[in-house]
Amino acid sequence: MNDRRKGELIIGTFDAERFWRDPNLAMLPSFRDPEMENVVAAMDELLFPFCEAQDRLVTRYRMNACHKAYLHELGFEFHSNSTDLEEPEAGSAARTANIFDLITLADRMGDMDPQWLDGARLSPFAVIPGADRAAARYGLKQDFPAVETVQTVNSKLFSTELNRRLGLRSDSQTVYSHEELLASGLTLLRQGPLLIKDEFGVSGKGNLLIESEGMLRRVTSYLGDQHSKGRTVRFIIEPFLRKELDFSCQFHIDQDGAYRLISVQKLVNRHFAYQGSVTADDTLLHVLREAEYFEVMKLAARELYRAGYHGDVCVDSMLLTDGRIVPIVEVNARRSMSLIKHYVDRYLEKHSAAGSMTHVTVQFACDVTFDQLLETLDREGVLYKPDRGFGILPLSANTLFINKVVSERRGIRNKQVKGRLYYSLVGGEQDREGLSAKVKEVLSSLSFKIVG
Structure with missing residues (x-):
């Protein structure tokens, strides 16, 4: 039996940059959103398109049974854990340990068969600290680079240097103090707005648009305070293109x-x-x-x-x-x-279909279930099925309901919470706008408030 037929263990975290970033680096001003942090922790369910029939997907929280059954009906073949690796109500405090630390410290990996694990290949979404220890703990094959290498090449410092090495035009520069940031930033502002980038910023965090001298001075003062407390100031700045x-x-x-x-x-x-x-x-x-x-x-x-x-x-x-x-x-x-989207496309191509991937953010306090959402989409004729040829293919469920679960586990019912639904809009380009409007209409009918 070759390694691929032995199977792969698909596992990952969607905030890898948090584990690559030096904790001693100064941080740009930002607002924490604990509910969205919970959503990110539940996003590993989105990894199912990478799985083949002999593979196993391990998620922090077990996948929603109705969602999993729907995906299996569509023809996505994979196994996943049916128990949680972490109690949802543990919240962000428990996530100082990443998912690899969770499984390394556990007696077993959820309800995964230890015999199957022995010799399977670990296939991480991103290589972060602890991946190698998890592989050793369960006898998993590992052929990924050292985490130190992965950390280096994911830094925006590497991307900036790569542009120079390849002789590409680059307006980015690295600054190593809040004084240098102020001086260089004032020079750039004469030409127009500028961006300050954290070297491990991602998806809306760690990029700050500066449009005025006053804002630049407030930011550099904020960073100067951190420097006085021993933090290292190091950022990339560039014109806003x-x-x-x-x-x-x-x-x-x-x-x-x-x-x-x-x-x-x-x-x-x-x-x-x-x-x-x-x-x-x-x-x-x-x-x-x-x-x-x-x-x-x-x-x-x-x-x-x-x-x-x-x-x-x-x-x-x-x-x-x-x-x-x-x-x-x-x-x-x-x-x-985008790679997840590509793998969903590979599935859709087998059914002569194509899709685009997106999400919608909602607030709600109602007791609606994922099963009800699927039933309503189906009743409205827009739930994707191969014989229907178009529709909405929900790619996540836990990301929608995780904060509801956390709230109820803490004994708080009917609290307004935030959730996010990831989905593929399956159909021609002319169908996408109508389908997008329809999914929001269905969510609104189930007492979800669209907020993003």
Whole structure:
């Protein structure tokens, strides 16, 4: 039996940057949102498209039974744990331990068969501290790079240096003190707004748009206070570029350094946060080929391999309003939301369908269940089924209800909580707007308030 048929253990966390970031680094001002932190902790259910029939998916919280049954009916074949690795009411305090630490310290990995685990391959969403210990604890095969290498290549410092190494135009610069940030920032502000980037910022956190001298001075003062308490100040600053389009390129670097292009996805971002992915059309692909964009991706893969990395990569890129392409905004040396979308597309292609991936954020206090949501979507004729050929394919359930569960486990009922539903809009481009409106209409009918 070869390694692939033995099976893979799919596992991961969607806030990997938190575990790569040096805790001694100064932080940009931001507001914590504990409910959204709970949503992020539940996002590992989105990893199911990576699974084949012989694989196992391990999630922090067991998958919703109705959601899992629906996915199995569609033909997604995977096994997953039926017990929680962590009690939902433990909240963010318990998540100082990442998911690999949770399974390493446990007597067993949920209800996974120890015999199956022995010799299976660990396939993490992102390589973070503890992945190697978890593999050793359960006798899992590991062929991923060292976490120190992964940490290095995921830093925006690496992306900034990579642009220079490849001879690409780059307006980014690294500042190493709050005084340098103020001086360089004032110079950039003469030309227009600027961005301050945390080296491990992600999805709306760690990117700060500065549009005035007053705001810049307040931020540098805030960072100066942290410096006086022993924190290290180190950020990337760059002009705020007027963009026409965000997009990303997914590729894989084999262990021998071979490069394999996977897909290009147009991105929908809002306030620097991910909102969705749509497969790049022929027009964009033609523009990229003419600009030799894919040659740059090959060179980026070469440099990543030289740095010791192999595995999945997602490079964020931009098309500016003046037609200029910024090929490397940042490197994400891990799997990504757009790669999940690509794997959902591979399933849909078998049924002569295509989709785009997105999400909706809601608030609610009602006692609605995921089963009711599926039933309502089906009754309205918009729940995706292969014989229907179009519709809404829910990709998550726990992310929608996790804060309701936490609230009720703490003995608080009927509290207004936040949730998020990830889903694929399956159908032609002309169907997406109508389907998007329909899912929001269905959620509203079930007493969910749309907030994002």
